[in-house]
Amino acid sequence: MAVTRHSDAVAPLRSSGPVSIWLGRHGRTASASFGRLVHQPFASLMIILVIAVTLAIPAALNLVIKNFTAISSGWDDALDFSVFLDTGISESEAEALARLIAQRADVDDVRLITAEAALAEFKEQSGFGSALDHLPDNPLPHTLVVRPSAANTPQSMTLLREELDSLPETELVQVDTEWVQRFHAILEIVQQAIMIGAGLLGAAIIVIIGNTIRLEIQNRRDEIEVTKLIGASNAFVRRPFLWSGFWFGLFGSVLALGLVQYGLYLLRPTVARLAGLYQSGVTMLTLDLRDSLAIIGVGVVLGLAGSWLAAARHMRSIEPK
Amino acid sequence: MIHFENVTKRFPGGQEALSALSLTIDKGEMVFVTGHSGAGKSTLLKLIALIERPTSGQVVVDGKDTRRVRRRKIPAYRRQIGMVFQDHKLLYDRPVSDNVALPLIIAGLSPRDAGKRVRAALDQVGLLHKEKKNPETLSAGEQQRVGIARAIVTRPKLLIADEPTGNLDPDLSLEVMRIFRRFNEVGVTLLIASHDIALIDKLGCRRIELEEGRLQQAPDEDDFLAHFGDDYVPQGGDDGWR
Numbered sequence: 001m002a003v004t005r006h007s008d009a010v011a012p013l014r015s016s017g018p019v020s021i022w023l024g025r026h027g028r029t030a031s032a033s034f035g036r037l038v039h040q041p042f043a044s045l046m047i048i049l050v051i052a053v054t055l056a057i058p059a060a061l062n063l064v065i066k067n068f069t070a071i072s073s074g075w076d077d078a079l080d081f082s083v084f085l086d087t088g089i090s091e092s093e094a095e096a097l098a099r100l101i102a103q104r105a106d107v108d109d110v111r112l113i114t115a116e117a118a119l120a121e122f123k124e125q126s127g128f129g130s131a132l133d134h135l136p137d138n139p140l141p142h143t144l145v146v147r148p149s150a151a152n153t154p155q156s157m158t159l160l161r162e163e164l165d166s167l168p169e170t171e172l173v174q175v176d177t178e179w180v181q182r183f184h185a186i187l188e189i190v191q192q193a194i195m196i197g198a199g200l201l202g203a204a205i206i207v208i209i210g211n212t213i214r215l216e217i218q219n220r221r222d223e224i225e226v227t228k229l230i231g232a233s234n235a236f237v238r239r240p241f242l243w244s245g246f247w248f249g250l251f252g253s254v255l256a257l258g259l260v261q262y263g264l265y266l267l268r269p270t271v272a273r274l275a276g277l278y279q280s281g282v283t284m285l286t287l288d289l290r291d292s293l294a295i296i297g298v299g300v301v302l303g304l305a306g307s308w309l310a311a312a313r314h315m316r317s318i319e320p321k
Numbered sequence: 322m323i324h325f326e327n328v329t330k331r332f333p334g335g336q337e338a339l340s341a342l343s344l345t346i347d348k349g350e351m352v353f354v355t356g357h358s359g360a361g362k363s364t365l366l367k368l369i370a371l372i373e374r375p376t377s378g379q380v381v382v383d384g385k386d387t388r389r390v391r392r393r394k395i396p397a398y399r400r401q402i403g404m405v406f407q408d409h410k411l412l413y414d415r416p417v418s419d420n421v422a423l424p425l426i427i428a429g430l431s432p433r434d435a436g437k438r439v440r441a442a443l444d445q446v447g448l449l450h451k452e453k454k455n456p457e458t459l460s461a462g463e464q465q466r467v468g469i470a471r472a473i474v475t476r477p478k479l480l481i482a483d484e485p486t487g488n489l490d491p492d493l494s495l496e497v498m499r500i501f502r503r504f505n506e507v508g509v510t511l512l513i514a515s516h517d518i519a520l521i522d523k524l525g526c527r528r529i530e531l532e533e534g535r536l537q538q539a540p541d542e543d544d545f546l547a548h549f550g551d552d553y554v555p556q557g558g559d560d561g562w563r
Contacts, residue, residue, distance in 0.1 A: 024431050226410045229372070230471070231400035232427045233393075320372050 051252025058198035209306030249303020328378030403472030462493030
């Protein structure tokens with residue numbers, strides 16, 4: 001036996017550079033950690049499932065919001081003005097006014113709803129029915145529903161509204177933007193609530209993974225102690241646990257994607273019916289590549305964060321005695 | 322190779338494991354530390370392995386003042402030293418070969434590069450044929466030899482062993498000592514804590530006896546250097562145990 005210096009002893013890394021050493025180490029640790037995961041399929045699956053559900057909930061809700069936002073953004077352009085005329089205006093006067101307004105360049109179409117038609121519709125829809133027959137006369141005015149042309153800017157819309165309002169025949173101009181704005185505000189609140197909820201769920205994932213890694217560290221306490229005793233650095237000892245966290249995060253997020261996609265698949269017929277009602281190409285927004293990568297990225301980062309916290313906290317306490 | 326200068330180790334609670342201990346072990350020596358349990362043998366080895374730090378005094382190992390070895394550098398420092406333990410400290414979830422390979426893997430070798438060295442180390446302790454076995458299936462003596470193979474696989478210049486034969490019967494103990502002796506012959510410095518005085522006397526190696534943390538019959542260093550100086554050649558061959 002020839003005794004060589006220690007530096008020689010650990011130097012036969014001839015053909016490989018530092019990067020490939022690093023890659024090699026991580027590759028082997030990664031596959032070993034993966035092996036341990038597979039070795040306990042039930043326990044691993046439970047954790048992955050919990051992570052998947054926890055990730056899927058905010059992802060799905062966010063997708064719902066995204067769809068609503070997409071649908072409702074179309075409503076902004078198709079806003080009609082309801083111009084309620086003075087009750088003293090006759091039907092023929094109203095018709096003349098409608099034709100006049102329809103000639104404007106910034107108006108697409110004007111539709112007259114006569115007082116009679118409005119009352120008939122109200123009777124039918126309100127359910128008061130025959131009670132309304134006892135009214136001495138029709139309290140409703142004629143109404144012009146003015147559809148602005150699509151070329152209008154917000155400024156020209158305001159201008160159009162003001163001009164309609166200043167017509168002598170006009171009692172009131174009502175723009176149906178308010179409910180759209182309210183709807184958007186509600187969507188925004190819901191979206192923020194989802195973000196806060198997602199943050200909490202993210203913290204929960206860190207705790208779940210951290211706890212799992214903590215147990216794994218406890219189980220391998222002797223092994224950690226021995227490897228440290230024979231010269232393993234904290235980084236060396238930490239590495240397999242970080243990889244465990246990585247795998248949990250990765251598989252959890254991939255499963256979460258699967259859950260969301262399955263949910264979308266279940267919703268498809270319902271959405272098709274809705275699209276039919278709108279008689280338009282309402283298509284459901286699904287997870288695109290960016291969303292999917294974002295979910296996987298979040299899962300992986302949370303997995304690494306959880307395992308890092310657990311490893312950092314417990315690794316130092318395990319020192320050879 | 323190892324130099325203790327006025328080293329005192331006091332544990333929390335006031336108990337003094339080593340008291341102003343000074344000693345020198347030269348390169349290429351094979352030295353035994355003896356003494357009753359609690360005399361400070363383990364503490365002495367732990368100070369060398371930086372498992373413990375001295376309360377006062379200086380420990381120099383291979384020319385390096387261990388006070389200067391920072392916490393983060395301890396792993397790299399330990400990799401320079403081979404360590405053998407009474408309870409082997411093997412990992413029972415993997416085969417013998419993986420246990421022996423561990424120091425090489427820690428040092429960054431790929432398992433493939435490590436394989437040749439692992440087999441060489443196992444060959445030296447006579448366990449090449451048990452490479453694939455789980456250490457649990459081996460006898461205590463064999464397990465200890467696996468521990469030794471793991472300690473020498475990185476070819477350290479210094480090997481420390483804490484009661485390596487503590488759990489072994491006389492025949493196995495002799496076998497283990499014989500292996501140690503062979504390493505010593507090729508230049509490895511060995512420091513072995515043991516209470517098996519009969520066995521040590523057979524080997525004819527230098528003996529440091531500790532009692533309550535102090536050297537007993539403090540050896541005259543000059544005298545020792547005369548016997549075990551630079552041209553110290555391990556004895557043996559005619560004492561019947563080789």
